[in-house]
Amino acid sequence: MAGGIYSREKCPICGLNLRDTGRWMACKDHPNQRSDRGIYVKAFGLTRRYDRNYAGAQRFVTGVRFKKDEGSFDKRDYAFSRPLAFDNLIAKWLEYKKDEVSAGYYQHLIEYSCKATAYFGGRSIRDVDFAALEDFSKSLTVGNKTKHNIMRALHHFFAWCKYREDIGEIPRFPVIRFQMGYRQVVGKDTQIAIVEEVRRIAPMKVWLAIRWLCTYINVRPAEMVSLKEGHIDLENGFLLFPTPKERRYKPVPLTLADTEILTSFPLAFSKDMLFFRHDDGSPFGRGYLYKTWKRACKNLGVEGVDLYGGTRHSSSRALGKLLTPEKVKRSLGSRSNAVSDRYFSVEFDEVQEVFSQAIPAPSPHHNLRTSKIGKGTKLKD
Numbered sequence: 001m002a003g004g005i006y007s008r009e010k011c012p013i014c015g016l017n018l019r020d021t022g023r024w025m026a027c028k029d030h031p032n033q034r035s036d037r038g039i040y041v042k043a044f045g046l047t048r049r050y051d052r053n054y055a056g057a058q059r060f061v062t063g064v065r066f067k068k069d070e071g072s073f074d075k076r077d078y079a080f081s082r083p084l085a086f087d088n089l090i091a092k093w094l095e096y097k098k099d100e101v102s103a104g105y106y107q108h109l110i111e112y113s114c115k116a117t118a119y120f121g122g123r124s125i126r127d128v129d130f131a132a133l134e135d136f137s138k139s140l141t142v143g144n145k146t147k148h149n150i151m152r153a154l155h156h157f158f159a160w161c162k163y164r165e166d167i168g169e170i171p172r173f174p175v176i177r178f179q180m181g182y183r184q185v186v187g188k189d190t191q192i193a194i195v196e197e198v199r200r201i202a203p204m205k206v207w208l209a210i211r212w213l214c215t216y217i218n219v220r221p222a223e224m225v226s227l228k229e230g231h232i233d234l235e236n237g238f239l240l241f242p243t244p245k246e247r248r249y250k251p252v253p254l255t256l257a258d259t260e261i262l263t264s265f266p267l268a269f270s271k272d273m274l275f276f277r278h279d280d281g282s283p284f285g286r287g288y289l290y291k292t293w294k295r296a297c298k299n300l301g302v303e304g305v306d307l308y309g310g311t312r313h314s315s316s317r318a319l320g321k322l323l324t325p326e327k328v329k330r331s332l333g334s335r336s337n338a339v340s341d342r343y344f345s346v347e348f349d350e351v352q353e354v355f356s357q358a359i360p361a362p363s364p365h366h367n368l369r370t371s372k373i374g375k376g377t378k379l380k381d
Helices: 054-070 086-097 103-120 130-139 144-165 188-201 204-215 221-225 256-262 288-300 307-319 325-332 337-341 348-357
Strands: 004-007 039-043 046-049 238-241 250-253
Touching (some): 004 054, 039 054, 046 054, 086 103, 086 144, 103 130, 130 144, 204 221, 204 256, 204 288, 204 307, 221 288, 221 307, 288 307
Antiparallel strands (some): 004 039, 039 046
16 A cells, blocks of 8 residues: 555564554564654655654655545655645735836735735645635625625736646635625716816816816726826827736827917926925825815815716716717727727617607606597517
8 A cells, every 4th residue: 555654663673664453563573572663654655753752753645645546646645844834825926016017006906915825724725616705705804896806806816826836727716796886987078177276276287187088088086196207298289197907008199279278387306206296205195196086076065076977977978879889989098899889879769769759758648537548459479
């Protein structure tokens, strides 16, 4: 039988090493000579010391024999460094992802990884199957959209493990269904009024940042406030966002009006300085534009519209009534129809026209009191 229990102790009578009898370690020729000292296991390239613990050695060798017969034996599962432990692998994965994703998304990956590590701990990655993943998803006390994001990140993690650590096939993942919410939007006139109110109550660069969010609909607020002086190319007329969410360079062509506005700003001392900064040189905070937008909305009595909904979403919805959906989608920089469909609906006017024709309005000569209600006409299916 492959693998076995051995002893470094020798028989005091004949000097031979003690052997495994199935019940204890004893001398073959002198069975009364027993000892549980110096016990160790050797099996399939593994060595384990079990001094004074014959029962533990027997359990270990039985377990690895079962794994070998089952076809699931992997020597790495028994290494002291635990190279296939879930917590070790996901920590290593995070190190590699740090330079591959945006800083904001990396923070989400850390959060997701902490939740998964707290649940799976040092369990071998090979032992995490569909049932374990489903139980993990049920244990999460977050919304379905966040659950979906966590499971999606874990799927990327398992795909990385498959090719780096050769763990075999990726387990099947549970499907987390969710419904994307809709942000409240405003009409173009209301949007213009809010932007003008921002211009009245805030510094010019705050107004310019929010104006640009309404204009350049493929730029997100976090990207906008990270714009550096060196990313503004007035000679060729574009803004360059080198690290957007999509992880690719994104040149944004400037309008002539914005090019003229930018020429009024003094040159910065360094190209690495952030363009959107306070007078003292400190950068805009993450929520600075949002707070200013909400203050302007409050002044005008506009409720329930956040910065993202009032800029990107509202502009996209308005453009959807003027331009083709393909053109607006390309301008958004979105590769998903599901995402772009949430911003505008080009069929809205058509459906509204059909519904207006379906109104059961009576004719001018119709007398409701004296008319007889006849039987309906049965239509063929």
